[in-house]
Amino acid sequence: MAEPKTRLRLRLHFGEGAMLGPGKADLLEKITETGSISAAGRGMGMSYKRAWMLVETLNSIFAEPLVVSSRGGAQGGGAEVTEMGRQVLAQYRALEARVRAAGAAEISALEAMLASDMSDGK
Amino acid sequence: MAEPKTRLRLRLHFGEGAMLGPGKADLLEKITETGSISAAGRGMGMSYKRAWMLVETLNSIFAEPLVVSSRGGAQGGGAEVTEMGRQVLAQYRALEARVRAAGAAEISALEAMLASDMSDGK
Numbered sequence: 001m002a003e004p005k006t007r008l009r010l011r012l013h014f015g016e017g018a019m020l021g022p023g024k025a026d027l028l029e030k031i032t033e034t035g036s037i038s039a040a041g042r043g044m045g046m047s048y049k050r051a052w053m054l055v056e057t058l059n060s061i062f063a064e065p066l067v068v069s070s071r072g073g074a075q076g077g078g079a080e081v082t083e084m085g086r087q088v089l090a091q092y093r094a095l096e097a098r099v100r101a102a103g104a105a106e107i108s109a110l111e112a113m114l115a116s117d118m119s120d121g122k
Numbered sequence: 123m124a125e126p127k128t129r130l131r132l133r134l135h136f137g138e139g140a141m142l143g144p145g146k147a148d149l150l151e152k153i154t155e156t157g158s159i160s161a162a163g164r165g166m167g168m169s170y171k172r173a174w175m176l177v178e179t180l181n182s183i184f185a186e187p188l189v190v191s192s193r194g195g196a197q198g199g200g201a202e203v204t205e206m207g208r209q210v211l212a213q214y215r216a217l218e219a220r221v222r223a224a225g226a227a228e229i230s231a232l233e234a235m236l237a238s239d240m241s242d243g244k
Contacts, residue, residue, distance in 0.1 A: 005137045010221070012232065013129040014240050020232070063237050084235060091235075095228035099132070102224030106217035110134065110142070113210060115185050118136050 006107055008100055018061040027054055028089045031067055037079045128229055130222055140183040149176055150211045159201045
């Protein structure tokens with residue numbers, strides 16, 4: 001009866017405080033779609049400043065920039081996700097899918113122990 | 123050369139704002155070890171109040187309490203992780219292990235793209 005609705009979110013801690021999680025992955029995806037850091041941030045309900053900071057963090061974690069922008073500033077120029085950005089996003093999404101599949105038995109076991117008002121799809 | 127040190131943390135969102143992640147799992151584990159909510163919280167650097175709130179949340183998410191305590195209050199009485207609590211913790215730990223194993227290829231691919239100061243084990 002219950003519609004399984006459990007979402008599994010995962011976050012990688014690479015050390016040195018460097019993390020990759022759902023927020024940065026979604027931001028990369030939205031920048032790919034919109035070609036703009038500010039539009040991407042807006043679509044996720046975050047300020048331009050925060051979106052920009054996340055992009056700077058992403059660019060500092062990896063060997064090459066994941067996002068390049070033609071100009072900064074509050075207006076925001078065009079932004080592009082680089083080849084490495086696409087690869088990082090693809091690996092993260094592949095990891096999510098694999099994890100979801102691999103953990104299906106444990107997730108079901110946990111769902112079976114939920115209180116009824118958590119598991120009846122309400 | 124690089125010592126892989128990436129940690130993967132996962133959080134389950136069951137809906138209705140109910141979540142199970144590393145913090146609650148660690149707390150259950152510490153309560154098992156210490157037999158005390160306050161000692162468990164202290165061991166994790168959290169206030170008694172916060173530890174207690176997390177326990178109440180855990181108890182409300184699942185069909186049966188995961189932790190029972192002989193008395194509350196700031197002194198904290200004894201606390202015990204129930205059979206369902208042990209099962210929830212065991213499934214969560216199994217999920218972590220499975221996810222880690224299943225995602226090894228993607229995690230390696232991401233590690234290979236890290237900036238050198240992120241991946242040289244410093």
